[in-house]
Structures are given as C-alpha cells and as structure tokens.
Amino acid sequence: MLRALLLALILTLPAGAGAVEPDEILPDPALEARARAISEGLRCPVCRNESIDESHAPVARDIRLLVRERLLAGDSDREVTEAVVARYGEYVLLRPTAEGANLILWLAGPLFLLAGLGLGWSVIRARSRAGEAEPLTEAEKARLKDLLGG
Template sequence: MKRLLLILTLLASPLWAVQPDEILADPALEARARQLSQGLRCLVCRNESIDESNASLARDLRLLLRERLVAGDSDAEAVDFIVARYGEYVLLSPRATGANWLLWGAGPLMLLLGGGLGLVYLRSRARAKTATEAPLSPEEEARLRDILDT
C-alpha cells in the first residue's frame, strides 16, 4: 500500500528537471528563477519549458538565467538578455508586438473570413430557385398507368 501511495504521489507531482547543483541558496531568487524558467522554451524539446526539460541546452539556459538573477538583473532584464541571445522563439508565450500582431490576429481573422464565406454561401443557396419538375407528357402518363396496373 505504501508503494502504491508513493507511486501515485510521484505521478501526481510535477517533475522538474532542475538539478540540485543548479538550485540557488537564496529561496527568493530560486522562486524567481523557477517562475521565469517556466515561461522559457527549451530550444531542443520545442513546447517544453526549460524548467521541465532534461536537455543540456535547457540546463545551460537555466544556469544562465540564474547567473543573471544573481548578478542583480530584474526579471524583465534577465528574460530580455536570453531573448536577445536566442531570439523571441525562446518565449513560450510570444509578445504581441511588431510582426507578432499578424500572427496573433491571423486566427481570429481567418475565423471571421470563414464565417463570412459560409454565410454568403448559405444565403446564395437560399435565394437560388429550385428546379421545378415538368409535368408528365401524355405518353409518360400512359406508361406509368401501365406499370402501376400490372
């Protein structure tokens, strides 16, 4: 029972890749570093934060971030330093500035465009005249009566 409880506890708790030798002595700085590293993307693992990744580059980024915090940088300065070095792709949630406005706006714009095209299509279908069937010719009526009588 104890083993099952231990396994469930380990599965339910988040697994961080931060090694004991990376942890800062100051708990406040370590908390800041953890908070910031959860918003930075591992460049090897793609959509995984550097706090969760076991890649060596993620470890280097964690150490670099902690160096900047120990040097006295603010949170924004530390993140800006890493972004300047590795590009804006390192942010898990990119900033909505400059050319990124196009990326942020493309989804809602495409949704509106698709909805508008769908509405135009449905309205054009509603206005289209339905084809009326021509009445049967006398020969067709006679043939139909012959078929139904037999």
Template sequence: MLLLACAGPAWAVQPDEVLNDPALETRARALSEGLRCPVCRNESIDESNADIARDLRLLLRERLVAGDSDVDAVQYLVDRYGEYILLSPRVEGANFALWFAAPIMLLVAGGIALATIRGRSRARGPVALTDAEQTRLDELLNK
C-alpha cells in the first residue's frame, strides 16, 4: 500500500504525453514540477489529474519540442496564466510583500511583546493609602 501511495503522482502524466526524446522528457518533468495546477491548488501540473494540468503539460512539451529554453517555456506559460502558475513565486516586484511580510510581522510582534514585558517589569507597585483613605476604607468595611 505504501508503494502505491508513493506512486500516485506518477500516474498523472499519461503515456501519450511522454516525449520520445528522454532528455526533453526529463526537462519537461523538471519544469512541470515547479508549475502549479490552476485547479488543484498547491499541486504541480506533474502530479495533477485535472484536464487543465494535462493541457499545460502538453503545452509545455510543445514549447520544448519547438526549441524553447527552459526559461522561455516557463515564461510562455507565465505570460498566459500569470505568476500564480509558479509554485515558488519570483522574489521581485510586488512579490517582495509576499516573501517578506511574515518575517517582518514576526519581528514587529516580537518587539511589541518585548516592550510590553519590559513595561510591566518597570511598573510601580500599588501606592499606599493615605491615613484619610485608610480610615474611610475601614469605616466602609465595618458597616
């Protein structure tokens, strides 16, 4: 059963999709592992059984057979589907916010926590009651 579970993603690429040239097929497999299936969310087109993933695998293979470099073939798909199709978005432009927002927010939260803890340790203890206040309190409690 464990072997069958591990072999599941290999079933996504159909035999009729496989290229005759082993070098091109290896390139196609390597590239398709980095491309997201638009339907399956966080599953590569190499692992997905969705119809659009099959179409993307075929399109990628067509571009490689046509002579595109790896970068050109991926860029061709990005131009048509946007950067969402990349499983690892590029660290440029607006994606800086995606890549660095979490660490920055963690640092800010740590700073706030540190300031709060330091502020509590510097807080003064309770102020003693004046004689008049203590007398009034005693009167209220004895009633």
C-alpha cells in the first residue's frame, strides 16, 4: 500500500524543464539564464499551459531557438518577448497583459462574482421579507389529498 502511494506521488510530480536540448544551450551562462527566464513566461502554442522549456513540440523548439537568436543579436528581454508575440500572437504569453481586449477577460471574473453575490443577497433579502405562507384551508387540504391519491 505504501509503495503504491509512493509510486503515485512520484508519477504526479512534474518532470521539470527537460525539453531544452543540448544543442540549444548558449555557451554564455548569462545569456542562457536570460533565455530560460524569458522561456518561463512563454507558452507552447500546441500544448496546454506548458512553457516552451517544458514542451517537446517542434514549434516550442523553434520558439526557444528564436529567443536565443534574438538574445545573441543583442535584444533586450522585452524586445525578445515582443518579437515572439509579434510572430506567434499573444496566446504564447503564459501571463497575458491586462490591456485592450484582455482587460475584459481580467475583469470579467471579479465582476461576475460581485454580480452573483448581489443576486444571492437580493434573493435572501426578498425571502426574508416574504414571511410565512398562509395555512391551507379545509377545501385546499381536501383537494390536495385527492390529487395525491390519499
């Protein structure tokens, strides 16, 4: 039992960023560290919520190489990210910006939460004001008994 639990725990742990291949690694450790930091914020376009460093998809490799090419060309981290977004779209950002159309998505959750709380509060308040229902008359009790087959 303990072995099975331990095995299940090990299998659910993340595998880590093992997708970066040795031929992609830059010889300059500082540039490689910058490339890894940028890659942490970029999503693989074909994988679900995997950074490009975690993904084994060919397009993720292409993006990793593009990041490293831009760094070697002397671009800043922001310029590299902007180049990737310009080429692959804003979907590649694991943390999209809170501007423009994305602002609607950022605000929709809290707004719906507030609307739901307001609706719930108004329903509870309306029920508390309604009071108790009037008791059934003898005729209504007889009709109910007939309907229920009793």
